[in-house]
Each structure stands twice: as structure tokens, then as C-alpha cells.
Amino acid sequence: MFVHQRQGSLEVICGPMFSGKSEELIRRIKRAIIAKQKVQVFKPALDDRYDASAIASHSQRKHEAIPVKNTEELLRHLDPEAQVVALDEAQFLDEGLIPIIEELANRGVRVIAGGLDQDSNGEPFGIMPILLAKAEYVTKLQAICMVCGALAGRTQRMVHTGGQVLVGAAEAYEARCRHCHETPH
Template sequence: MIYNDGKAGFLTVIIGPMFSEKSGELIKQCLLSQNYQNKTVRIYKPVIDDRYGEDEVVSRIGLRMPAHNISQEITPELIRTILVDCETADLVAFDEAQFFSEGLLELTLGLLDRKKQVMIAGLNLDYLGRPFGCIGQLLLHADEVIVKKAYCKCCGRPAMYTQRVIDGQPVTARNLDSELVLIGDQESYEARCRLCFVKD
């Protein structure tokens, strides 16, 4: 939904596993708002996510839009800066939101108080099946939630989990020896359904 009548803020949260086209959905909604509603759009992404470039949000199916890199640590100073930068924006979007600190919640609420439409895309679960970042808190404030599904790498069923793999073998809580955040793609992660997801 693309909705902003200027009377109140509106929060859309897009969640799902890796390979579910969350970024694609975010870009599509932003392009529709920009091209058909003549809205001013501003997109932010965490500086650590440089897989497809530093100044764009890019989806796996080739959609792309300009974006601003910001620190994943959302400090009070950064919140003030973004609120000023977005004064003339109608729609403010954040991609890969799971990488941002809990300050993203405060920033989002500040934008909503200023009657902005806010769109946030991110993983809701980490590769161990646990809530990831502040996405869960953002969901509590969402006017709209879009749940994207991928296809399970093992069986093709609808997938809601992201499995980290090393040499094709699942990384679980038992054999965990790496950091929670590992920027990667198909070489490090697979979409898995509930049946095929390995947690223990």
C-alpha cells in the first residue's frame, strides 16, 4: 500500500528470509510512490551492506534506486541529522533494517510524528531462528506488515527461515563459531522451510 495523506504517519514493515525479494518490494513501492504519486522518496541503508554498491539499494531481480549509506549505530546525533534531511521527504525507507541498532525505532517514531510514510525492510529472524535486531519492536508499531516468502533450497516449499551454511552444512547453535552478522549471499545462506530448517 502506498498511503500518505499528510494527516498522520504510516509505517510499513516488510519482513521475510533472505532471497524473498524484501528489497525488491521496498524498491517497487518507492518507485510507485515516486513515479505515480509524485512523492519525494529518501532511502537509507547500512554502510556495512556493500554487496551491490555503496549508493544504491538493489534487488536480486534487478530493481534499483539511489540510497544513502549511514552507520548501523543510530545515535541521537544521527537521528537529528536524518530528521532534518527528511523534512521535505514524503516517504522515508530503510533497507536491511536488521543491521541497524535499536535507535532505528526512535528514528522511525520521530518520522511518524512528523507525518511521514516510513517503509522498512529487513530479516525478522536470524540464522538461528531468533528475532533479529529491532524488527520485532518495529512490527508492534506497523500500520501494515508485508510478509515475503522465498523457496526452500532443499525441497522447494515456501520458506520463512534463513539457514547459514558452511561447505553446504547448516550452522546451528551447537557448532556456532562465528559472528551473528556475516554479510553474504548464496555462498553463505539458504532459504529453508520449517521442515528443512536446522536449528540444533
């Protein structure tokens, strides 16, 4: 049955590292471009893995993105004509983003946010739990556990240097299932 849907919504793509969030985000961006939509892509400036001005997946798929240090900078770059606004690594962006996303979705923009739902201790990461609560559509992806081969919903930190953020160091992390995931004590 066809159900009429008004434009403007929030989609969240979450999961651990290596679960394919960036691939899925890039796939949605490419399809929106094929549909001739005006798309703008942002990423936090602190995420400089592979490329400073692109989002890149671990499988080397790429798409251009505007690096922004905070919500203020994002607002300065925001194109009022954009029909689709995509954000990668949304867990690193500040709380100021939440009302901006709401406003965009309310005025008809399709907002797509990708990000880690849990940090490497298995705790909710940054603004992601709020975005998940506010989203119309949530895609939760899983990777493959590097210990047992099961589906993995968590990110294991292999290097313990303290702090929640250790950016751009894929080799410092591994996807793990809940049984194989270990948190430092």
C-alpha cells in the same frame, strides 16, 4: 467503503533472504516517486552487497540509497521535507532508530522498513520485532525452500563462521522452510 486515513505510518516488509523484500521495497519507492512524493532511502553502511550506495535485490533491481553507519548518521542526512523514508536491511540498524521512526510517522511521514525478521538460527533479528510490533502495516514474504520447494520463512546459513551477521554473502545463505532449516548445535 472509503475510510479517511491520516498521513504518517510505519510499514514493515519482512521475511527470509531471497523472499523479495528489496524488490517490494523498491517497488513501493518507485510508486511513491511516480506520485511525486519526496522520498529518501537509507541502508546500513555495513551491507555492501552489489553496491555501496544503492539497495539491490537478488534479481538485480536497484535504487539509490544513502549508506549510514548508525541512527546518528541517518539523522544528519535526514531531509526534513521527506514525505517517504525507506530503510533497507533494518535489522542491522541500532535501537536509536525506534524513537526516530515514531517521530517521523507521528509528524506525517510514511516510513517503510525492510529487513530480516529472523536470523539464521530462526531467532528475532535486532530491532525488527519492535518495528513489527509498532507497524500499522506488515508484509511478511516467503521465499522458496532450496531443499523441498515449499514456501520458505527461514534463512539457512551454509558457512559457519560465528556471529549473527555475515554481510553481503548471498552465497553463504539459502532459503529454507521450517522443516528443512537446521540450526548449529
